[in-house]
Amino acid sequence: MLIAVVPDEAGVGGPRGALPGGPGPSHPPPADGAGSPAGPGPAGPDRSAPIGPAGAAWLRPLDDAGQPLGPARWSPDLAAAVREAPEARLLWASTAECYPRLLRAGVRVARCHDLELTEALLLGHAGRWGQPKALAAGWARLTGAPVPPDPPPRAATPPGDGQGTLFEASWPPPAAGGFDPMSALVEVYRDQQARLAAAGRDAPAVPDAGRRLRLLVAAESAGAVIAAEMGHDGLPWRVDVHRDLLIDLLGEPSPVGGPPRRLAELAARINEAFGDQRLHPESPAEVLRAFAREGIRLPSTRAWVLRGVDHPAVPLLLEFKELYRIWTAHGWSWCQQWVREGRFRPEYVPGGVVSGRWATRGGGALQIPKVVRRAVQADPGWTFVVADAGQLEPRILAAVSSDARMARAAGAGDMYAALATEAFGGDRARAKVALLGAMYGQTGGQAAPALAALRGSYPTALSYVEDAARVGETGGLVRSWLGRTCPPPSVGANAWGDPDAADPEGPRGEAPPDGPVSGAAARARGRFTRNFVIQATAAEWALALLALLRGSLSGSAAELVFFQHDEVVVHCPVADAPMVVAAVQAACERTRRLLFGDTPVRFPLDVSVVDCYAEAK
DNA sequence: AGTTTCATATGG
């Protein structure tokens, strides 16, 4: 059972936290195509009812195909309506827009269908990557109306001391030209179901293509739900530990906002080492000039460049860089901005990366430096279960390429070691270089001879990535295992890949002499598509794991609090930890079968139970 | 003064 949901902005909106004092202006009732009451009537708004904590909404029951099972009705209390149907799958335009208000009201959903994320997947699959994916755009495509562009993404909203002056994003978009969100939602959903079925039929070369794509859609929606919940719950963050850590590393903060004590001292010593100038160590240009004055010419001030330089300032500069980074990116002001009530609450953006990985908006949640993770401590009586998928991408390669020999090696706990034994004379480091080189398209350095060895023993796996590279180089598209499609070569320049080949000279006489795409650009594109088939499949593996894990934890106190590409963190009562460990292992095994059936490839999880995130692994 | 790009760091 599916319930289509259109939040009614009369119930929410306005300054955050300010609940409505009264009904206020609202959308007209949806002029619902299948014959529900259009005016006041049994299902019409009863404006005298008190508005619930998640606001009011239009709701309409559907079957899984999208066939309405009854009229749309207006409810003053979305939260209560969702509570009454705890097993239902919700259909809404955007989880990111609709779910947070429910979470703030203390309500969780079982499952959902995120129309916009699905639309993006289907558009990409149809070679229309980048076309507007919003509900209004989908509706316009369906009705032949001009397609409106998507609204610009919201800016990051630091929860820390933002003082709640921000307004809810306006959603749905202002009704224009008879746009009725509920009809649009239902009709676009039904159209999506049809397109999903067609996409499966149209890919006879891919066994199971339809099932896979439906799986991807489900995983993407589940990911959106989890991302909203994780952003809502937040990662336990001990501000006191963080501050102690900062003082330990950086020294006392400067009262006037300047660099902390140890950083200032280092800057002074660096100046001394260069013979007392007014040097700012944080300025690459100045550091370069300072070295040049001493006869040392450097291509850059990157850490690995400096490490090869014999000069007394070098160790000081390296230390300065490391600490300066922490001060500016994860120092006192970061803490004040992003941590509130003992939780770090970043905004996760599912599908924010073309490969299907999540991105984040604000707070840099996916780049928390290892040293700073000491501040991530479980609540008293609680603990963390941290699960990390080791060597995920090479194992994905083994699984998707169906290279039987490599798959056998990927059944081992240490795949690189197994590979080394079979084909690299026991040299594990060389096996690793070869495999990474194959997945990233590296051809120089030590990779070239190692790659040849890999080709000799695992030709099937090698040709899988090389085929993907060739498709990319020649301007084609590749797909992940479940069917996520890579963007076309022209993204950015040439909006949605409208075949622009009719213009071989290029836009303004700057055409490269050797063809429509220069050699270097084509090869870069090849490296991208080569990596895409692996990285995107790894992302959907992780998404499926997350979704299955959420399912098995629902009903317990455990909560998912962090997810970073191939690593998941669960916060749970100490007594529940064994259950959570078992659940994550079981989810891992189910994920393997769900995606790859009876492959011999294993996906070992490194699971640790720790009170502090920094202690994991 | 405001905006964009570069350089450099972090993460996977």
Add this chain to the structure above:
DNA sequence: CTCGCCATATGAAACT
């Protein structure tokens, strides 16, 4: 001849 993938975030430098 060259050639490693995907990101976010910061401050400095360059640009409008």
